[in-house]
Each structure stands twice: as C-alpha cells, then as structure tokens.
Amino acid sequence: MTDEFTTDIYYDDDADVSTLDDETVAVLGYGSQGHAHALNLHDSGVDVVVGLREDSASRSAAEADGLTVTTPADAVSQASYVSVLVPDTVQADVYENAIEPNLEAGDTLQFAHGLNIHYNQIQPPEGVDVTMVAPKSPGHLVRRNYENDEGTPGLLAIYQDTTGDAQERALAYAKAIGCARAGVIETTFQEEVESDLFGEQAVLCGGVTALVKHGYEALVDAGYSPEIAYFECLNELKLIVDLMYEGGNMEMWNSVSDTAEYGGLTRGDRIVDDHVRENMDEVLEEIQNGEFTREWILENQAGRPSYSQLRQAEQEHEIEDVGARLRELFAWADDETETEAESAEVAADD
Ligand SMILES: NC(=O)C1=CN([C@@H]2O[C@H](COP(=O)(O)OP(=O)(O)OC[C@H]3O[C@@H](n4cnc5c(N)ncnc54)[C@H](O)[C@@H]3O)[C@@H](O)[C@H]2O)C=CC1
Ligand SMILES: CC(=O)[C@](C)(O)C(=O)O
Numbered sequence: 001m002t003d004e005f006t007t008d009i010y011y012d013d014d015a016d017v018s019t020l021d022d023e024t025v026a027v028l029g030y031g032s033q034g035h036a037h038a039l040n041l042h043d044s045g046v047d048v049v050v051g052l053r054e055d056s057a058s059r060s061a062a063e064a065d066g067l068t069v070t071t072p073a074d075a076v077s078q079a080s081y082v083s084v085l086v087p088d089t090v091q092a093d094v095y096e097n098a099i100e101p102n103l104e105a106g107d108t109l110q111f112a113h114g115l116n117i118h119y120n121q122i123q124p125p126e127g128v129d130v131t132m133v134a135p136k137s138p139g140h141l142v143r144r145n146y147e148n149d150e151g152t153p154g155l156l157a158i159y160q161d162t163t164g165d166a167q168e169r170a171l172a173y174a175k176a177i178g179c180a181r182a183g184v185i186e187t188t189f190q191e192e193v194e195s196d197l198f199g200e201q202a203v204l205c206g207g208v209t210a211l212v213k214h215g216y217e218a219l220v221d222a223g224y225s226p227e228i229a230y231f232e233c234l235n236e237l238k239l240i241v242d243l244m245y246e247g248g249n250m251e252m253w254n255s256v257s258d259t260a261e262y263g264g265l266t267r268g269d270r271i272v273d274d275h276v277r278e279n280m281d282e283v284l285e286e287i288q289n290g291e292f293t294r295e296w297i298l299e300n301q302a303g304r305p306s307y308s309q310l311r312q313a314e315q316e317h318e319i320e321d322v323g324a325r326l327r328e329l330f331a332w333a334d335d336e337t338e339t340e341a342e343s344a345e346v347a348a349d350d
C-alpha cells in the first residue's frame with residue numbers, strides 16, 4: 001500500500017487471491033463488466049458461477065467461454081460471494097427476486113457501482129458483508145488489460161463488514177480481476193457514485209462526445225469535408241488521449257507541434273470556459289441531491305422514452321455514418337471481427 005496520497009491505494013502485494021479459495025463467486029450478468037470479471041476471476045483460479053436469465057442471449061457467450069451458467073437465484077444459492085453486474089436499473093428487482101431470498105449470513109454482496117446502495121434502492125440485510133470493487137474502465141478493457149498482463153485501476157469500498165474480513169476478500173477479488181496491478185483506491189459508496197456519475201456525464205461520455213460533435217459540425221458547416229472533420233475531431237482524439245494516458249497532458253503537449261501547443265493553450269479555455277464549469281457544478285449538484293437518479297429511475301419506469309429518442313438521434317448523427325465508412329477503408333479493417341464492445345452490447349441488450 002502506498003501512503004503518498006490522501007487515500008489508501010492497494011497493489012498486488014497487498015492482496016491474496018487464495019483468500020477466495022473456499023468461496024464460490026456468483027457473477028450476476030455477463031455484459032461489459034460481468035464477462036470481464038467472470039473470466040478474469042476464472043483465469044485467476046477463483047471458482048465462478050455466472051447467473052443469467054434462462055432466455056438471456058449472454059448465456060451462449062458465457063458457456064462458450066467455458067463458464068458454468070445458471071439462473072441468478074441458483075447462482076446466489078451456490079455462492080458465498082455475489083457480484084452484482086446486471087444493469088443498475090434492474091438491480092433492485094434482481095435483488096428482491098433472486099438475491100435476497102438466497103443470501104446467507106456471512107455472504108458477501110458486492111457491486112461495481114454504488115448507485116443502488118447509496119440511493120437506497122437496495123437495503124442489504126444485516127449479517128452479510130457489502131462491498132464494492134469498481135473498475136475505472138469499460139468492461140471489455142478490464143478483460144483486455146488482464147489478458148495483456150496489465151490492469152485497470154479500481155475503487156474499493158466497504159459498506160458493511162459483518163465478518164470482519166470484508167476488505168481482505170474484496171481486495172482478493174480486486175486482485176483476481178487485475179485491478180491491483182494498477183492500483184485499488186479505497187473510497188466510499190457515496191464518493192464512488194457521485195464521482196463516477198459526474199465523470200461519465202461531464203467528461204468521459206457526455207462532455208467529450210458533445211465536444212467532438214460540435215467540432216465536427218463547426219468544420220462541416222464551414223464547408224470542410226466530413227472526412228477531414230471526422231479524422232480531425234474524432235479519430236485523432238484517441239491518438240491525443242493515448243499520449244495523455246501514458247504521460248499526462250504534458251506528454252501530449254510535448255508531442256504535438258509548438259503551433260498546436262500555443263493554439264491549444266491560448267484558445268482551449270475560450271472553448272471550455274467558466275460557463276462550462278458552472279454547468280459542471282450544476283450537473284454535480286443534481287447528482288448529489290439525488291435528482292439525476294430519481295430522473296433515471298422514472299425514465300426506466302416509463303419505458304425509456306427519452307433514452308431511446310436520444311440514442312436514436314445519436315445513431316443518426318452524420319459522424320456515425322461517415323466514421324463507419326471511413327473505418328471500413330482502413331487497411332486492417334478486413335481483419336476485424338465483431339468488436340468486444342459490440343458483442344458486450346448485444347449481451348447487454350438481452
Ligand atoms: N459498463 C462499464 O464499463 C461499467 C459498468 N459498471 C457497473 O457494472 C454494473 C453492470 O453494468 P454493465 O456491465 O455495463 O452491464 P451490461 O448492460 O453491459 O450487462 C448487463 C448484463 O446483465 C444481464 N441482465 C440484464 N437484465 C438482467 C436481469 N433482469 N436479470 C439477470 N441478468 C440480467 C444482461 O444479459 C447482461 O449480461 C453496473 O452497476 C454498472 O454501473 C461499473 C464500471 C464500468
Ligand atoms: C466505463 C465506466 O467507468 C462508466 C462510464 O462509469 C460506466 O460505464 O458506467
């Protein structure tokens with residue numbers, strides 16, 4: 001563990017996967033996170049059973065991957081460690097119908113996102129440990145990094161420690177899925193939920209795609225070709241962010257031209273200005289006061305009308321078609337099979 005920072009960060013040497021030797025881990029769900037956790041745990045020598053509905057399209061993938069698959073209720077009844085990796089919006093229902101009836105004293109109930117616990121959608125019983133191991137990465141990269149002998153940073157939180165060794169078991173789990181290779185930061189359910197919801201809304205998913213689309217539209221509306229706009233504002237973003245990922249903003253600044261560096265440093269704050277920060281603070285407030293979660297729960301209860309409409313509009317944005325056609329022309333495109341994300345998306349939709 002390092003104490004260089006304000007939080008405790010744990011690494012492989014701080015955890016022992018053999019802690020789980022006598023445990024059976026039920027992984028409920030086999031989508032983005034579920035398939036990664038189940039396969040990484042399995043490859044780390046942990047006894048895993050996957051819990052999926054009888055009609056789930058994910059079943060064939062999990063069985064083809066050599067994993068034992070059963071229903072969520074049966075998986076929980078077999079397990080002493082339950083990892084809830086179904087969508088946030090169905091967790092309360094799965095908990096009520098499959099988990100709670102089969103949970104036993106001394107079991108671990110674990111999440112990869114704290115929303116349902118923090119916003120009181122699930123009230124766990126006394127007598128069980130309630131933990132969180134939350135990878136800071138999309139699931140298919142949690143798997144890819146593990147297979148490449150790398151890892152993804154993760155957050156670890158203990159909501160309830162009845163047995164006295166909740167943290168030891170959660171750390172063993174985090175190591176088994178590869179997070180301790182990169183660092184496991186101790187936090188709380190509240191801090192994980194609020195920072196994760198904010199990050200995905202304001203920066204990683206919402207903010208960045210809005211920036212890309214506005215940049216694309218500004219160029220195309222000014223008469224530049226869609227192909228140039230796509231390569232400039234979307235494709236090259238990965239290459240830029242790769243440098244930031246490897247060595248911080250300065251590695252990127254050191255690699256781009258002086259012209260780009262001067263232009264970026266002088267104009268960047270005009271594009272993402274104080275008004276954007278005010279909007280960020282407003283979005284964070286909606287997360288902290290529960291407004292976002294209430295809205296998301298009501299949206300699902302209504303059958304996702306806005307979600308479906310927004311997703312359709314996103315799919316129909318010109319940049320999607322231009323990008324798909326350009327990616328097909330990449331010299332290596334013929335080698336591509338269905339991407340992991342696409343296969344995880346299929347699994348998630350069932
Ligand atoms: N997607 C990501 O990369 C990340 C997700 N998380 C968290 O991980 C958890 C799982 O999310 P994802 O992996 O994105 O889910 P997903 O949508 O990719 O996959 C959901 C899986 O659950 C199954 N499923 C759906 N409804 C079900 C039901 N009623 N009963 C049983 N199985 C059902 C689906 O067949 C699928 O296998 C969530 O709490 C999420 O917030 C945390 C970090 C990152
Ligand atoms: C991949 C991830 O960390 C997210 C954006 O928080 C999520 O998928 O919920």
Ligand SMILES: [Mg+2]
Nearest residue numbers: 136137196200
């Ligand atoms: Mg996240």
Ligand SMILES: [Mg+2]
Nearest residue numbers: 113196197200
């Ligand atoms: Mg998230």
